[in-house]
Amino acid sequence: MTRLSLRALGALALFAFALPALAQTTPVGTWRTINDDTGEPQSLVRIYERDGELYGEIAGLLPEGRVCEDCDEEYRGSDMKGVEILRDFERDGDTWKGGRITDPQSGKTYKAKMEVERDGRLKVWGFVGFDSPLTRRTQYWERVQ
Template sequence: MKLLTLAALLAGLTGAVGATPVGLWKTIDDETGQPRSHVRITERDGRLSGRIEKLLVPPATPDCVKCSDERKGQPIEGLTILRGVRRDGEANWGGGDILDPKSGKVYSVRLTELDDGRRLEVRGFIGVPLIGRTQVWERLEP
């Protein structure tokens, strides 16, 4: 019994240290506090990307009409909004960008895991992280 308890404790510690934001997240609008979408974050070659899997609030238009890059005119549902993010410390990720499909603007991004990976602080900014906006997403599944 003691061996089983020790194994479970060690597995929990290993999971916390090696945790990543990979999984399905419910985005929460920082202005309204309401859920907006489900975003699936995946990792490939040490870099994260995130794609909108499901919209919880129908947009005014289903396509990203305000986007100015290759995503212009693409359906918002299925759109990759998070790109090129890499580990930057034990619980932080950065160096990539995030798209706001509503405005079409692209921001630098920093991700910080909170509450043992159950929540994710998503900070979009221009220039320095002090100037920007923060959303806290909730994990739906690993």
């Protein structure tokens, strides 16, 4: 093999290994949410794209079969499957913003942003009014393979 073909083969191999990493920069997929107080897995959220915007629905509570007892009256006693908690996120570079997130435990809806971190976790933060450390609550979700 010539030196040029070896370089081309090496570049192709690097590109092939980089593709899975590049594909993971989108929030589309299923994520495990973590309880802020206990650090335990809480639910699975499926994020999907519709008309160029991202939406997300609860795919299940953890452990499986659990129902939400602490939720707002609308959801109390429900397994929560199919409840849309993320809406209207638009891409802005590596961040998805302009969206809203609903906390099913309180029934309250907040402005929100999200982005995939370098470590592969999804950083999701909701806020009241404008986004600042004083008005923000941040969670890190783990991708489910």
